Amino acid sequence: MSHFERTETVRFAHCDPAGIVFFPQYLVMLNTLVEDWFDRGLKIPYAGFITGRRLGLPSVRLEVDFTAVSRLGDVLVQRLQVLHLGRSSLQLAATYLGADGELRLRARQVLVCTSLDDHRPRPLPDDVRAAVPAFMENDA
Amino acid sequence: MSHFERTETVRFAHCDPAGIVFFPQYLVMLNTLVEDWFDRGLKIPYAGFITGRRLGLPSVRLEVDFTAVSRLGDVLVQRLQVLHLGRSSLQLAATYLGADGELRLRARQVLVCTSLDDHRPRPLPDDVRAAVPAFMENDA
Amino acid sequence: MSHFERTETVRFAHCDPAGIVFFPQYLVMLNTLVEDWFDRGLKIPYAGFITGRRLGLPSVRLEVDFTAVSRLGDVLVQRLQVLHLGRSSLQLAATYLGADGELRLRARQVLVCTSLDDHRPRPLPDDVRAAVPAFMENDA
Amino acid sequence: MSHFERTETVRFAHCDPAGIVFFPQYLVMLNTLVEDWFDRGLKIPYAGFITGRRLGLPSVRLEVDFTAVSRLGDVLVQRLQVLHLGRSSLQLAATYLGADGELRLRARQVLVCTSLDDHRPRPLPDDVRAAVPAFMENDA
Numbered sequence: 001m002s003h004f005e006r007t008e009t010v011r012f013a014h015c016d017p018a019g020i021v022f023f024p025q026y027l028v029m030l031n032t033l034v035e036d037w038f039d040r041g042l043k044i045p046y047a048g049f050i051t052g053r054r055l056g057l058p059s060v061r062l063e064v065d066f067t068a069v070s071r072l073g074d075v076l077v078q079r080l081q082v083l084h085l086g087r088s089s090l091q092l093a094a095t096y097l098g099a100d101g102e103l104r105l106r107a108r109q110v111l112v113c114t115s116l117d118d119h120r121p122r123p124l125p126d127d128v129r130a131a132v133p134a135f136m137e138n139d140a
Numbered sequence: 141m142s143h144f145e146r147t148e149t150v151r152f153a154h155c156d157p158a159g160i161v162f163f164p165q166y167l168v169m170l171n172t173l174v175e176d177w178f179d180r181g182l183k184i185p186y187a188g189f190i191t192g193r194r195l196g197l198p199s200v201r202l203e204v205d206f207t208a209v210s211r212l213g214d215v216l217v218q219r220l221q222v223l224h225l226g227r228s229s230l231q232l233a234a235t236y237l238g239a240d241g242e243l244r245l246r247a248r249q250v251l252v253c254t255s256l257d258d259h260r261p262r263p264l265p266d267d268v269r270a271a272v273p274a275f276m277e278n279d280a
Numbered sequence: 281m282s283h284f285e286r287t288e289t290v291r292f293a294h295c296d297p298a299g300i301v302f303f304p305q306y307l308v309m310l311n312t313l314v315e316d317w318f319d320r321g322l323k324i325p326y327a328g329f330i331t332g333r334r335l336g337l338p339s340v341r342l343e344v345d346f347t348a349v350s351r352l353g354d355v356l357v358q359r360l361q362v363l364h365l366g367r368s369s370l371q372l373a374a375t376y377l378g379a380d381g382e383l384r385l386r387a388r389q390v391l392v393c394t395s396l397d398d399h400r401p402r403p404l405p406d407d408v409r410a411a412v413p414a415f416m417e418n419d420a
Numbered sequence: 421m422s423h424f425e426r427t428e429t430v431r432f433a434h435c436d437p438a439g440i441v442f443f444p445q446y447l448v449m450l451n452t453l454v455e456d457w458f459d460r461g462l463k464i465p466y467a468g469f470i471t472g473r474r475l476g477l478p479s480v481r482l483e484v485d486f487t488a489v490s491r492l493g494d495v496l497v498q499r500l501q502v503l504h505l506g507r508s509s510l511q512l513a514a515t516y517l518g519a520d521g522e523l524r525l526r527a528r529q530v531l532v533c534t535s536l537d538d539h540r541p542r543p544l545p546d547d548v549r550a551a552v553p554a555f556m557e558n559d560a
Contacts, residue, residue: 011311011312011315012311012312012315012326012330012436012437012442013308013311013312013436013442013444015436015437016432016433016435016436016437017190017191017256017432017435017436017437017438017439017492018190018196018198018254018256018259018437019256019331019437020198020259022171022432022433023167023171023198023199023202024164024165024167024168024171024433025164027163027164027167028164028293031162031163031164031291031292031293032291032292032293035291035292045353046292046352046353047351047352047353048353050157050158050292050352051157051299051351051352051353056158058158058160058163058206058209059163059204059206060205060206060207061204061205061206062163062202062203062204062206063202063203063204064199064201064202064203065200065201066198066199066200066201066202067200069198069259071327071331072326072327072330072331072437073325073326073327073328073331114158116157116158116159119158119160119209151451151452151455152296152297152302152451152452152455152466152470153296153302153304153448153451153452155296155297156292156293156295156296156297157292157295157296157297157298157299157352158297159297159471162292162293164293168433171431171432171433172431172432172433175431175432185493186432186492186493187491187492187493188493190432190492191439191491191492191493211467211471212297212466212467212470212471213465213466213467213468213471297470297471297536298470298476298478298534298536298539299536300478300539302451303447303451303478303479303482304444304445304447304448304451305444307443307444307447308444311442311443311444330437330438331437336438338438338440338443338486338489339443339484339486340485340486340487341484341485341486342443342482342483342484342486343482343483343484344479344481344482344483345480345481346478346479346480346481346482347480349478349539394438396437396438396439399438399440399489
């Protein structure tokens with residue numbers, strides 16, 4: 001396997017007066033995708049990563065192409081892959097697809113591992129470094 | 141004048157367990173920046189644009205560099221300029237600065253004018269087309 | 281069966297700088313509980329109710345006791361029952377429990393069925409009226 | 421003066437597919453009303469209260485009557501009074517009015533002062549205790 005997948009239903013709370021997903025809500029979903037990837041993909045509990053180790057993963061770069069609208073009740077298949085594993089950073093690629101396979105968005109995000117105390121970069125912990133390569137595009 | 145400016149205080153609701161702005165909240169602020177720009181910059185009431193004319197301005201492209209963290213109580217000076225005015229689309233550049241002038245984020249966003257009914261592109265209305273150039277980088 | 285149940289994991293986006301669920305997020309979850317109850321409890325698709333029939337279910341009354349904090353990663357068991365079925369209104373009772381059975385909150389909410397077009401009350405549709413009693417506390 | 425007042429414009433991000441304020445967003449506004457009351461009413465910086473002193477003000481009880489809908493662009497006049505000042509708790513009353521004076525909601529909220537570290541109650545600090553009575557209904 002080289003990508004992680006989860007699905008999420010578009011909720012009333014995600015939608016705007018146009019009846020479609022309000023774009024910042026797609027990014028709330030993106031954070032949840034990363035949380036589930038930690039928990040079920042990397043098998044490293046996200047809550048423990050944040051609360052226990054007092055590490056954070058703030059975004060330093062985000063690029064999104066919104067290619068089609070999503071409506072209340074749509075089921076979005078969200079896929080995540082790792083493009084690059086740095087010393088402190090992770091570059092992720094995500095796609096959201098409708099149930100019919102239509103691409104709804106394509107995102108790239110660079111996250112940096114930081115301390116919650118001083119918000120300065122920290123090396124990604126060894127267990128994360130060991131688990132990430134299974135989700136890289138060209139893993140051997 | 142070639143840019144529009146507003147300020148917003150970082151609220152409890154914007155902040156995450158790391159005590160800093162959760163990145164999707166910066167994008168909620170970006171939408172509000174566009175709303176205020178319509179109301180006070182372009183002098184075209186945003187609510188009337190959406191509700192009255194039944195037009196929307198969904199994002200089709202977003203690029204953000206998050207360059208420094210923002211904390212509860214920080215006052216963010218948000219600036220908006222127009223990079224490109226298309227037939228149906230607007231390309232915007234925004235920066236958020238701390239009170240000390242420190243750059244917190246730099247964003248580019250492409251919005252497309254659509255009908256709220258079918259979510260398909262519509263030409264930007266004439267009053268918008270006429271008012272936008274005052275906020276372009278190289279207006280004469 | 282006389283109640284509907286779903287579980288939801290507390291996400292980073294739900295939590296505030298105190299590291300616990302920010303109270304409005306519990307109410308976003310409450311709306312999702314109602315959505316899932318429609319879909320899986322009443323077997324009446326919520327998205328179709330809203331988008332297809334153009335009906336809404338705005339809150340007219342809400343009462344919540346927050347009895348214990350919830351933290352990132354907590355799994356909340358959410359239960360919903362109907363206390364009263366009116367002509368246009370539903371009075372709901374919800375409880376959220378931690379995995380250990382600890383009560384996190386207890387809510388009562390009165391929803392009114394309205395038209396999305398004029399926001400005025402409408403009688404609850406017959407299929408809703410027929411399906412609701414199975415979730416009333418003292419159903420026969 | 422016996423109440424604190426602020427205004428807030430209803431934004432796109434507050435509104436749902438029905439084109440009206442999604443009820444949890446009214447409660448995000450309620451938190452902001454308390455923040456502004458600290459900053460400009462009590463003259464005790466809210467950010468310093470939370471981040472500096474590491475105190476929180478979680479809700480333990482909330483009661484809201486939603487009496488009329490609010491739409492995109494509406495200006496809401498929000499008023500706050502203190503009903504009761506306890507050792508660790510504050511009971512607040514809030515009303516939101518439209519520009520025409522129409523009541524949109526009436527809320528009561530009980531907040532408890534807690535430590536951010538253990539989430540257990542702490543006495544309200546002396547400066548807060550001293551400043552609150554000016555906002556009580558029957559201050560002398």
